Amino acid sequence: MATTINFPTSLDTAFSIGMATAMNDATQDAISVVNSMSGQIIALETSVGITGSAVSDTLRYITSGVASGDKAVSLTGVETLTNKTLTSPILTSPTSTGTDNGTETLLNKNLSDSSNIIPFSGNEGFGTNYQIQTSINTNQLVVALKTQSGANATASTPINFRIFNTVRTITAALSVVIPAGTNYLNAGRVELATLEQDLFVYGGYASTSGSFGLLISRWPNANFYSDFNSTNTNDNGVYTSLSFVSTDRVEIIGRINAINSGIASYNWSLPATSLIINRSINETRYLSYLPALTATTTSPTLGTGSSQVGYYKIRSNMISVTSSISFGSSGIAVGSGSYLWSIPFIANQTLEVGRMSFNHTGVSLGSGAVTFYSASQLQANGIASATSGASGISNSTPYTWTALDNFKLTIEYGI
Numbered sequence: 001m002a003t004t005i006n007f008p009t010s011l012d013t014a015f016s017i018g019m020a021t022a023m024n025d026a027t028q029d030a031i032s033v034v035n036s037m038s039g040q041i042i043a044l045e046t047s048v049g050i051t052g053s054a055v056s057d058t059l060r061y062i063t064s065g066v067a068s069g070d071k072a073v074s075l076t077g078v079e080t081l082t083n084k085t086l087t088s089p090i091l092t093s094p095t096s097t098g099t100d101n102g103t104e105t106l107l108n109k110n111l112s113d114s115s116n117i118i119p120f121s122g123n124e125g126f127g128t129n130y131q132i133q134t135s136i137n138t139n140q141l142v143v144a145l146k147t148q149s150g151a152n153a154t155a156s157t158p159i160n161f162r163i164f165n166t167v168r169t170i171t172a173a174l175s176v177v178i179p180a181g182t183n184y185l186n187a188g189r190v191e192l193a194t195l196e197q198d199l200f201v202y203g204g205y206a207s208t209s210g211s212f213g214l215l216i217s218r219w220p221n222a223n224f225y226s227d228f229n230s231t232n233t234n235d236n237g238v239y240t241s242l243s244f245v246s247t248d249r250v251e252i253i254g255r256i257n258a259i260n261s262g263i264a265s266y267n268w269s270l271p272a273t274s275l276i277i278n279r280s281i282n283e284t285r286y287l288s289y290l291p292a293l294t295a296t297t298t299s300p301t302l303g304t305g306s307s308q309v310g311y312y313k314i315r316s317n318m319i320s321v322t323s324s325i326s327f328g329s330s331g332i333a334v335g336s337g338s339y340l341w342s343i344p345f346i347a348n349q350t351l352e353v354g355r356m357s358f359n360h361t362g363v364s365l366g367s368g369a370v371t372f373y374s375a376s377q378l379q380a381n382g383i384a385s386a387t388s389g390a391s392g393i394s395n396s397t398p399y400t401w402t403a404l405d406n407f408k409l410t411i412e413y414g415i
Helices: 030-048
Strands: 131-137 140-146 159-163 166-170 174-178 196-206 211-217 250-260 287-289 293-295 307-315 318-326 339-342 354-359 366-374 377-384 406-414
Touching: 131 250, 140 211, 159 196, 159 250, 166 196, 166 211, 174 211, 196 287, 339 406, 354 377, 366 406
Parallel strands: none
Antiparallel strands: 131 140, 140 174, 159 166, 196 211, 196 250, 287 307, 293 339, 307 318, 318 406, 339 377, 354 366, 354 406, 366 377
């Protein structure tokens, strides 16, 4: 009996030998059957492979990554995959098209552009795929919102922000331009003109027009549009090109630095080093301002060699201020009336939270408290000197001031 081994191409025919079968039976001789079975065993062993087989079409090789107790993954079945790395996965046969802002269960989707996957887990003001850019156009300050690559936002590369509890999407070019010629944000006031300033960039959703817009302010404590001063030339005013209503929510999305020339052109320029923050932030750096010494009747003349130095830092709705003003060595005039000191940001309260110290040439140092004379000026109150009790400071109190006398101020107040 001739035998043919078909495995593994197809299954072989089973043979059986009975007790009465002769060794030389023409149809089922035992020798042929034994030889056939031996060949089938060899074919099976070849298909299974030896331990550690490197032959790629053996079962041992194919299942070499399956540990004891595991089972292989099927083609169409449902299994839980653990500790698997999917290299360049392609999800085919989508079952729904989905929408930009709808809620769908997405199955079998091929995510061809992962840059548009937005993980919104940040705080209010959190944004994705954005940067703030500044430039000057004919003395105007231009603040533009760009993608991380520096391009304008589009439907395929949008910018997203969380404004309060709603995600707002920008899909087109967006900017705001602050003109020259007007003292917007009071950035050109005497104390700040020609000096570098930090400005806060807000994002907001104008409910009337249904548009997302940019807002610029020196004040970092607004949550609603109504929190800003209604006058855009005020210290805590805001400049924007959109029409917002009082209940519209706004969030800080960054900070920029710029310079205003002051009277009378109020031209804008950029510092040599641009320091742009692309995140929510509610404090400035320590910045310089020019403190002024005036009086209720006639302001003093500081004279030749005088100095006026001031620094401030804004944190949310508070500002810390230090300043030093010294008379010069000649050409001074003490003026008349109570002395007043200017501050870099208008106050919204008049708590006594500051100290004043002075040095009169040849006389010991004196110090005391300061109070608000107005929302933009301070006066000394309760100043004690080496020769007198508590008093204010005027042209002749507690001394008649002379060359090189100086005053130093430290205060923190609400804005």
